[in-house]
Amino acid sequence: VATDGHRLVCYNRSDYKANEYTGDIIVPRKFLNLLSGVLEGKESIQLWMGANHVTASLGSDMYFSRIIDERFPDFESVIPKDNDKELTVDKNQLLSAVRRVSIFSNRSTHQIAIRLTKDRIQITTEDPEKSSKAQEEIKGNFNGDDLVIGYNASYLKDILSHVEGDQVVIKLKTPISAALFYPATQNENSNLTMLLMPIRLND
Known part of the structure; x- marks a missing residue:
């Protein structure tokens, strides 16, 4: 699990073995970035958890990191259980549209608005400071009442x-509730959930 207060990612895997270890640890982001760079194409990795450090073994290479002695936020209470409106859309079409529209968004807020109807998604932005605005429309499948919701385009692009x-x-x-993002098809032994907080739209 990782979060910055605006976004949250929860990734679960079931295809691993542990020697009776249970518990939670917090590790620095730099350590995970390092591992992600060397794990590509590798089949497995071994992890050892100590009192103050975590060790990763990959072949003949060993990587060490300190454990952060802090309490992680109660993320399970943040993930909504009653989001009853569902949008299914082509990921690449949505990502491309957000990228193009966001070029014209405010440089500070990166604010965009997404209007959802039964089979259409309208993405708009307007920046009075630069007298610029943009609008795109793509197809989608939405099973709820019409909804307009605002997002930070940079965060949305990152998640997509x-x-x-x-x-x-x-x-x-609702327009002020956290949204949950999932792949339409989850892998057999893993499950990915991503959360994004909306932003209030300017009138």
Whole structure:
């Protein structure tokens, strides 16, 4: 699990073995970035958890990191359980549209608005400071009442770019509630949930 207060990612895997270890640890982001760079194409990795350090073994290479002695936020209470509106859309089409529209968004807020109807998604932005605005429309499948919700385009692009597969499923509740993002098809031994907080739209 990782979060910055605006976004949250929860990734679960079941295809691993542990020697009776149970518990939670917090590790620095730099350590995970380092491992992600050397793990590509590798089949397995071994991890050892100590009192103050974590060790990763990959072949003949060993990587060490300190454990952060802090309490992680109660992320399970943040993930909504009652998002009853569901949008299914082509991930690449949505990501491309957000990228193009966001070029004209405010440089500070990166604010965009997404209007959802039964089979259409309209993405708009307007920046009075630069007298610029943009609008795009793509197809989608939305099973709720019409909804307009605002997002930081940079955060939204980041989440969409990490969704595997061609389709993304987005579960929503209200314009001020957190949205949940999932791949349309989850892998057999893993499960990915991403959360994004909306922003209030300017009148």
